[in-house]
Amino acid sequence: MAAILRRFSKPYTTLPTSNPKIPNYVRRMSNMPEDTVYGGPKPQNPDERVTLTTLRKKHRKGEAITMVTAYDYPSAVHLDSAGIDIALVGDSASMVVHGHDTTLPITLEEMLMHCRAVARGAKRPLLVGDLAFGTYESSSQQAVDTAVRVLKEGGMDAIKLEGGAPSRISAAKHIVEAGIAVMGHVGLTPQAISVLGGFRPQGRNVLSAVKVVETALALQEAGCFSVVLECVPAPVAAAATSVLQIPTIGIGAGPFCSGQVLVYHDLLGMMQHPHHAKVTPKFCKQFAQIGEGINKALSDYKQEVENRSFPGVTYSPYKINPAEVDGFSKELQKMGLDKAAAAAAEAAEKFETGKNIQTS
Amino acid sequence: MAAILRRFSKPYTTLPTSNPKIPNYLRRMSNMPEDTVYGGPKPQNPDERVTLTTLRKKHRKGEAITMVTAYDYPSAVHLDTAGIDIALVGDSASMVVHGHDTTLPITLEEMLMHCRAVARGAKRPLLVGDLAFGTYESSSQQAVDTAVRVLKEGGMDAIKLEGGAPSRISAAKHIVEAGIAVMGHVGLTPQAISVLGGFRPQGRNVLSAVKVVETALALQEAGCFSVVLECVPAPVAAAATSVLQIPTIGIGAGPFCSGQVLVYHDLLGMMQHPHHAKVTPKFCKQFAQIGEGINKALSDYKQEVENRSFPGVTYSPYKINPARG
Numbered sequence: 001m002a003a004i005l006r007r008f009s010k011p012y013t014t015l016p017t018s019n020p021k022i023p024n025y026v027r028r029m030s031n032m033p034e035d036t037v038y039g040g041p042k043p044q045n046p047d048e049r050v051t052l053t054t055l056r057k058k059h060r061k062g063e064a065i066t067m068v069t070a071y072d073y074p075s076a077v078h079l080d081s082a083g084i085d086i087a088l089v090g091d092s093a094s095m096v097v098h099g100h101d102t103t104l105p106i107t108l109e110e111m112l113m114h115c116r117a118v119a120r121g122a123k124r125p126l127l128v129g130d131l132a133f134g135t136y137e138s139s140s141q142q143a144v145d146t147a148v149r150v151l152k153e154g155g156m157d158a159i160k161l162e163g164g165a166p167s168r169i170s171a172a173k174h175i176v177e178a179g180i181a182v183m184g185h186v187g188l189t190p191q192a193i194s195v196l197g198g199f200r201p202q203g204r205n206v207l208s209a210v211k212v213v214e215t216a217l218a219l220q221e222a223g224c225f226s227v228v229l230e231c232v233p234a235p236v237a238a239a240a241t242s243v244l245q246i247p248t249i250g251i252g253a254g255p256f257c258s259g260q261v262l263v264y265h266d267l268l269g270m271m272q273h274p275h276h277a278k279v280t281p282k283f284c285k286q287f288a289q290i291g292e293g294i295n296k297a298l299s300d301y302k303q304e305v306e307n308r309s310f311p312g313v314t315y316s317p318y319k320i321n322p323a324e325v326d327g328f329s330k331e332l333q334k335m336g337l338d339k340a341a342a343a344a345a346e347a348a349e350k351f352e353t354g355k356n357i358q359t360s
Numbered sequence: 361m362a363a364i365l366r367r368f369s370k371p372y373t374t375l376p377t378s379n380p381k382i383p384n385y386l387r388r389m390s391n392m393p394e395d396t397v398y399g400g401p402k403p404q405n406p407d408e409r410v411t412l413t414t415l416r417k418k419h420r421k422g423e424a425i426t427m428v429t430a431y432d433y434p435s436a437v438h439l440d441t442a443g444i445d446i447a448l449v450g451d452s453a454s455m456v457v458h459g460h461d462t463t464l465p466i467t468l469e470e471m472l473m474h475c476r477a478v479a480r481g482a483k484r485p486l487l488v489g490d491l492a493f494g495t496y497e498s499s500s501q502q503a504v505d506t507a508v509r510v511l512k513e514g515g516m517d518a519i520k521l522e523g524g525a526p527s528r529i530s531a532a533k534h535i536v537e538a539g540i541a542v543m544g545h546v547g548l549t550p551q552a553i554s555v556l557g558g559f560r561p562q563g564r565n566v567l568s569a570v571k572v573v574e575t576a577l578a579l580q581e582a583g584c585f586s587v588v589l590e591c592v593p594a595p596v597a598a599a600a601t602s603v604l605q606i607p608t609i610g611i612g613a614g615p616f617c618s619g620q621v622l623v624y625h626d627l628l629g630m631m632q633h634p635h636h637a638k639v640t641p642k643f644c645k646q647f648a649q650i651g652e653g654i655n656k657a658l659s660d661y662k663q664e665v666e667n668r669s670f671p672g673v674t675y676s677p678y679k680i681n682p683a684r685g
Contacts, residue, residue, distance in 0.1 A: 064666045068658065072432075073459030074630050078651070081633060082658030098473075099433030099480035110473055113458075120459035201678040209680065233680035254676040260665045268657050270434050273441060282677045285670055288657035290650060291438070297628050297648035298428065298442035305620045306424045310645055316614040317642045318561040320569065320593035327566035332573065332599060340573060340599035347598035347616050 050085050050126040051157075052181055052225050058085070059247040065226075065259025067128075067249050068267065071097050071114045075264050076121025086249075087125040088160065088261060089115045091132050091191070096265040103190045104133045108146060115154030128183055129156035133191040136161055136171055143171035147180045158182065160228065162189035164215025169222050176223030184219035186212055186240075187253065188231035201252070203232035209239075216240045216248070228261065229253040231283070252283035270294075313351065322348065410445050410486040411517075412541060412585050418445070419607040425586075425619025427488075427609050428627065431457050431474045435624050436481025446609075447485040448520065448621060449475045451492050451551070456625040463550045464493045468506060475514030488543055489516035493551040496521055496531060503531035507540045518542065520588065522549035524575025529582050536583030544579035546572050546600075547613065548591035561612070563592035569599075576600045576608070588621065589613040591643070612643035630654075 058065055067086040070076045071093045079087045093114050094106035115129045129150040136143035147159045158181035161172060172182045187202045196202075203209040213236070216227045226247045229237045234254025241248045241257050250257030265271065266284040272291030280286070304310035320328070325348040332341035418425055427446040430436045431453045439447045453474050454466035475489045489510040496503035507519045518541035521532060532542045547562045556562075563569040573596070576587045586607045589597045594614025601608045601617050610617030625631065626644040632651030640646070664670035 064668060066662045066665045068661070072457045074456065074625060074651075076459075077631065077633060077636075078654050078658060081655055082662055084658060084662060096434065097432045098477045099436075109469070113470055113473065117458045204678065204680050231678055233678045234676050235680055250671075252671075252676075252678060254678075255668060255671050260670065262661065265434060267661055268654060271437065273437060276437075283671060283675045285661075285664075285675050287660045288653050290653055290657070291434075293648050293650055293653055294438050294628060295441055297650070298438055298444060300647045301428070301622065301627055301645075302426045302442055302444060304645075305426045308424060308615060310620065311610075311612075311615050311643060315643045315645050316594050316612070318564065318591055318593045318612060318614075320564050320595055324565050324569065325595050328569045328596070328599070331566055331570045332603075335570075335574075337573070337599075337603050340603040343602035343616070344569075344595040344599040347595040347614070351594055351614075 048124050049157075050124060052126075055085065055126065055226065055247060059258050065247055065249060067259060067261035069093075069261070069264045070118045070122065071264070072117045073121040076118040076125075079264075080122045080124050084125050085259070086261075087118055087122045087127050089118050089127070089129045089154070089156065090160075090263065091130040092263050094132075096263060096270075102193060106132050108132050108135045108149065112149065112154045115150060115156050119155030127155065127157045128160050129154050129158075131159055131161045137167070140167075140171045140174040144174050144178050144180075147175045147182075148178065151180055158225070160185055162191050164211070164218060169215075169218045172219055172224055173222040182219075182222075182224045183249075184216065184222075184224040184227040185230065186215045186219070186227060187229045190230075199231075201231040201233070203236040209233075209236045212236050213240045213243065216244055220244055220246050226258075229257060252281060316351070319351075320348070322352070408484050409517075410484060412486075415445065415486065415586065415607060419618050425607055425609060427619060427621035429453075429621070429624045430478045430482065431624070432477045433481040436478040436485075440482045440484050444485050445619070446621075447478055447482045447487055449478050449487070449489045449514070449516065450520075450623065451490040452623050454492075456623060456630075462553060466492050468492050468495045468509065472509065472514045475510060475516050479515030487515065487517045488520050489514050489518075491519055491521045497527070500527075500531045500534040504534050504538050504540075507535045507542075508538065511540055518585070520545055522551050524571070524578060529575075529578045532579055532584055533582040542579075542582075542584045543609075544576065544582075544584040544587040545590065546575045546579070546587060547589045550590075559591075561591040561593070563596040569593075569596045572596050573600045573603060576604055580604055580606050586618075589617060612641065 055065060066084050067088055068079055068084050069090040069092055070079050070087045071089065076087055091103040091106050091111065094100045094103045098106065111129065111132045119127060131146055135146040150156050150159050159175065160183040162185040164186050172184065175182050188199060190199065193199060203212045212232055219227055224246060226249055228249045229240060231252040234256055237248065237250055237253040238256035247258030249259040249261045251261045262284055266280055267286065268288050268290040269286035270291050272295055325344060329341040329345050332344065415425060426444050427448055428439055428444050429450040429452055430439050430447045431449065436447055451463040451466050451471065454460045454463045458466065471489065471492045479487055491506055495506040510516050510519050520543040522545040524546050532544060535542050548559060550559065553559060563572045572592055579587055584606060586609055588609045589600060591612040594616055597608065597610055597613040598616035607618030609619040609621050611621045622644055626640055627646065628648050628650040629646035630651050632655055
């Protein structure tokens with residue numbers, strides 16, 4: 001059912017193996033000339049990929065860092081094209097891609113699948129993969145094993161994990177020691193809604209606010225290269241940002257963070273159903289109404305199929321030689337399929353004369 | 361990182377378990393009131409789901425059947441909202457979602473994952489799941505086992521398989537006998553590009569055209585409820601459609617089929633990069649330029665973050681009492 005590539009009349013002049021920069025054996029289909037490769041030839045230019053160094057420079061110069069979530073090849077390509085600094089393969093996929101009510105159900109295998117797809121599409125942004133709920137909390141060993149898989153099998157550049165409990169700080173430290181860059185995440189940590197009692201903003205009283213700052217510092221101490229601050233009041237985020245040397249990336253945390261992050265579907269207004277509009281978070285600005293555009297396009301498609309105006313001649317490009325049509329009709333008649341023979345002849349005539357196509 | 365639901369100040373007045381129509385235990389988080397459930401409470405109304413009967417009626421009345429591919433929850437919701445008849449969880453996911461160059465790399469596990477996500481989102485369209493390359497060709501037994509998983513674990517209503525070789529017809533027959541509805545697929549079958557020599561339209565000479573009609577008939581004989589015709593000339597599709605009793609769903613097969621199908625990303629113009637624009641098929645009309653909308657939105661977001669105008673006061677809703685600072 002994949003009807004994307006069509007290069008059936010062009011001679012195969014270049015072999016896929018002639019480009020040494022395409023390492024992925026999966027791309028080397030012998031019947032696929034390079035320039036029809038869906039993703040296009042992509043020489044990996046190491047100077048272009050955003051790295052921790054790039055982020056450090058931005059942070060030192062006071063330039064805001066941009067982060068957006070991505071879950072598949074198209075969204076990754078979009079982030080890359082728009083020049084977003086960091087592509088986060090978030091466990092929010094559990095909700096926005098899989099339709100669950102929380103981030104808890106998604107498995108490591110599913111996350112790795114999302115990571116791989118994003119890695120194929122985004123060649124410039126730094127790639128950060130979330131550690132899914134249940135894959136890193138029971139021991140530092142489990143945390144390191146999971147983080148290794150996210151880089152090794154998922155193709156990510158770094159990982160993000162939630163929380164600031166001592167065991168979590170310890171896990172972060174072990175992962176960094178394993179050579180894997182870690183992004184921390186404090187404030188509202190969606191994997192912990194069980195103890196938090198729901199998706200509740202944090203840091204709204206003295207104790208909680210101090211805890212946010214303390215855990216951010218501890219994560220920096222453990223070696224994190226940045227920290228996400230989620231759903232905390234602006235003053236709390238400002239305090240944390242000023243005291244940390246590493247950048248803070250905020251979401252629902254006000255304008256004083258080093259950078260911002262939003263969920264792809266939310267910022268695009270992907271879901272237009274009234275129910276979904278209701279549950280879109282208040283801190284998320286919708287930069288487009290993509291859902292409405294999609295709805296209109298699908299409705300137009302449905303209408304044009306039902307009133308038979310699509311595909312029409314314009315979108316029916318495959319021709320058959322009149323001589324072949326005759327031969328075809330005759331063969332069908334021989335098989336006793338007179339109706340089919342007549343239909344074929346009639347269709348060929350309609351197309352040749354370019355009449356308005358109406359099916360019987 | 362999921363920042364979708366916020367109902368932190370509302371008292372929890374209803375228990376999730378109070379609605380007997382939500383069977384999925386995963387939805388029963390005790391700290392999640394029903395009306396904050398991301399998907400919303402969705403009583404499964406059996407009268408609303410499109411079934412084989414619905415399709416048969418449409419076909420008999422000469423009403424065109426609409427089919428679009430879907431791969432995740434949002435696309436499934438969109439198809440549902442737009443009233444599309446059939447949601448096909450296609451192995452085209454291998455290309456449009458995963459970025460591979462062909463449909464071959466995707467695994468059954470990945471397909472099942474896509475199926476489940478779509479099943480959660482689309483409550484009205486008929487759900488058809490593609491059998492992935494390598495999961496049904498070696499024996500009829502393998503084919504039945506895979507088809508069973510697609511329905512059992514994937515939550516689909518029917519399956520689609522490609523091809524018209526005798527072994528394939530036999531596999532279709534066994535799957536139907538197992539009680540699973542099968543949609544056939546002839547013409548250009550993308551899993552067979554190895555023998556076809558690429559994504560080449562079929563049925564352009566007498567032998568090939570006759571074969572398309574014959575295999576479609578054989579699939580009907582085996583019990584298929586419909587057949588997809590891909591990339592064949594219009595007269596060939598017209599011949600097949602007229603001789604079959606089951607509906608034909610065309611793609612790049614002209615206007616004489618019983619219905620049409622397109623790939624979600626293609627019809628929406630999801631990818632705006634010049635390279636992708638180049639490889640969008642000629643038979644696919646772009647009903648929108650979603651990719652351009654996305655690109656603009658992301659550029660605006662980047663700009664507003666970098667000039668510090670986002671989030672601003674409007675989008676910084678969480679307050680802290682001055683005394684507690």
